[in-house]
Amino acid sequence: MADATPDADPFADVWAGNTAYAERFALEGLEGYAARGLTVVTCMDTRIDPLAVLGLAPGDAKIIRSAGARITDNALRSLVLAVHLLGGSRVLLMPHTDCGLVGTDDEVRAKVAAATGRAVDDPTIVAYEPCAIASPSAGLAEDVARIRAEPLLGPDLVVGAAVYDVHTGTLEQVPV
16 A cells, blocks of 8 residues: 555555566567457456456457446447457457446446535436446346447457356356
8 A cells, every 4th residue: 555644656556566567577579469359348346357367368358448347438439449450359248246336327326426425416427327237247238239239340240248256256158
């Protein structure tokens, strides 16, 4: 944890971590393309190490992270770029158990309101689209449909889905 004194750099631990990483850096020369043609859309949850979960190495796949692993406008834009510019020929949607977005949009908005000190009916909160989900697999059909409807991706893109269990490390395939 960073030093709490006023003059301390709140990112000192990050800079030190990078120095140690750079000293043993071994990825020089790695191409910017997905060597296995895979793009993974997963959640920003810190319990997910997508490359390790899938038995992959750096350079094997493009990783897109969004809250709840949802296909938001930004995730869709990144997906188009990954597929057409960075070697992605197949997409794996990988939400997870114990996701903070499980619930309703109103419940998620209430959590955001409480965390920010704003009223739930504050226009900024009301306009916020949290993409809540009833369960980890609940949003998958909608997200796959959104991918298939995107003219720059189309219906022929290979799309798969699996729910990652944060307690066991296992994946449960979900038909899409």
